[in-house]
Amino acid sequence: MWNGDSYLEKLYDEAVSRHRSQAMLELRNERRPKLKAALREAIGHFEPNPAHAPKLLERVECEGYIRERVELSATPDLTFAAYVLIPHDAKGPLPGVLALHGHGYGSREIVGLLKDGSPDEAEPGIHQHFAVQLVKRGMVVIAPDVIGFGERRLLADLALNPDVPSSCYNLSTQLMMLGKTLTGLRVTEALKAFNYLAGRPEADANRIGLMGFSGGGLIGFAAAVLEARINATVLTGFTNTFKDSIFAVHHCIDNYTPGLLAYAELPELIGLIAPRPLFLESGENDPIFPVAGFRKAAAEIQAIYDAEGAGDKLAQDVFPGAHEISGRLSYDWLKRTLSS
Numbered sequence: 001m002w003n004g005d006s007y008l009e010k011l012y013d014e015a016v017s018r019h020r021s022q023a024m025l026e027l028r029n030e031r032r033p034k035l036k037a038a039l040r041e042a043i044g045h046f047e048p049n050p051a052h053a054p055k056l057l058e059r060v061e062c063e064g065y066i067r068e069r070v071e072l073s074a075t076p077d078l079t080f081a082a083y084v085l086i087p088h089d090a091k092g093p094l095p096g097v098l099a100l101h102g103h104g105y106g107s108r109e110i111v112g113l114l115k116d117g118s119p120d121e122a123e124p125g126i127h128q129h130f131a132v133q134l135v136k137r138g139m140v141v142i143a144p145d146v147i148g149f150g151e152r153r154l155l156a157d158l159a160l161n162p163d164v165p166s167s168c169y170n171l172s173t174q175l176m177m178l179g180k181t182l183t184g185l186r187v188t189e190a191l192k193a194f195n196y197l198a199g200r201p202e203a204d205a206n207r208i209g210l211m212g213f214s215g216g217g218l219i220g221f222a223a224a225v226l227e228a229r230i231n232a233t234v235l236t237g238f239t240n241t242f243k244d245s246i247f248a249v250h251h252c253i254d255n256y257t258p259g260l261l262a263y264a265e266l267p268e269l270i271g272l273i274a275p276r277p278l279f280l281e282s283g284e285n286d287p288i289f290p291v292a293g294f295r296k297a298a299a300e301i302q303a304i305y306d307a308e309g310a311g312d313k314l315a316q317d318v319f320p321g322a323h324e325i326s327g328r329l330s331y332d333w334l335k336r337t338l339s340s
C-alpha cells in the first residue's frame with residue numbers, strides 16, 4: 001500500500017487498544033494520576049511569575065454590573081489582560097466563573113464589545129456574549145485574553161497581514177520546537193486568571209467554575225483536570241473523540257498535542273475531571289466537532305463518572321445549532337451547581 005490511509009488507521013487502532021489493555025491492567029486510582037501527569041507533561045512547562053502585581057487598567061459601569069480590565073502575568077516577560085465582570089448587587093462572596101473564548105477576536109467577543117472596545121449592540125455571534133450571560137445570573141466572571149487572538153496576535157503576523165485571524169500557527173510551531181505547546185501556555189495563563197479571581201474579595205474561592213467554548217473548551221478541559229479547585233466545568237463545542245474531530249476535520253494546529261494520544265483518547269482525558277460536576281454541550285449540526293463523536297465521547301465520559309460514583313454529576317445538552325454556544329441549560333446549571 002503506497003498511501004498512508006490504512007497505515008494511520010492501524011496506528012490509531014493500536015494506540016486505542018493499548019489504552020484499553022493498560023486500563024484493564026491498571027487500577028483506576030493508579031491510572032488516573034498517571035494520565036493527569038502525562039497531560040501535564042505533554043502540554044509543556046512554563047516558568048511561573050509570582051512576583052508580578054496585577055494592574056487595574058479600567059473600570060466601567062455597565063447595566064447591572066461593573067466591568068474591570070486588569071493586567072496579569074503567568075510567566076516572566078509575558079503579560080495579558082482579562083475582563084472581570086462583577087454583579088452590581090454583590091452581597092458577600094459570590095460564585096465565580098473563568099470564561100474562556102475560542103477562535104475570534106479575543107475576550108471582547110464574550111463581554112459584549114466589538115474589536116475596538118465599543119459596545120456590540122448587534123445580535124451576538126457564536127460566542128453569545130456568554131460572559132455577560134453569566135454575570136447577569138449573579139456570578140463574578142473573569143475572561144482572559146487568550147494568546148494568539150485580537151490584541152495578542154504576534155507583531156510578525158500583523159506585519160504581513162493586519163487582518164490575520166490568529167497567530168496560532170506561529171505560536172504553536174515555535175513552542176512545539178521548544179518542547180512546549182500553545183495549549184500549555186494558554187492553560188498556564190487561564191490558571192493564573194483562575195487564581196487571581198479566587199483571590200478577589202467579590203468571589204468565593206470555594207465556588208469557582210469554568211466555561212469554555214471550542215478552543216476555550218480545550219484550554220478549559222485541561223485546566224479543570226489540572227486544577228482540582230475548579231468546582232464545576234461547562235465544555236461547549238469541544239467534547240468529542242480525537243478520531244471524529246481533529247483527525248476527521250481540518251482543525252487549527254493548536255488542537256494537536258504531540259504524544260498525547262499515546263496515553264489516552266480525549267473522552268478518557270476529559271473523564272479525569274470526575275467526580276467534579278461537568279456539563280457537556282454540543283450543537284447537533286456542529287461541522288467541526290461532529291455530534292456522532294460527541295455522543296460517543298459523552299457515553300464514555302458517563303461510564304467514567306458512573307465508575308467514580310458520580311453519575312449524577314455529569315449533565316449534557318445537544319441543542320439545535322451548529323458550532324456555537326447555546327447556554328439554554330448550561331448557564332443555569334453552572335449557577336445552580338456553584339450555589340449548592
Ligand SMILES: [Zn+2]
Nearest residue numbers: 166168252254
Ligand atoms: Zn488556533
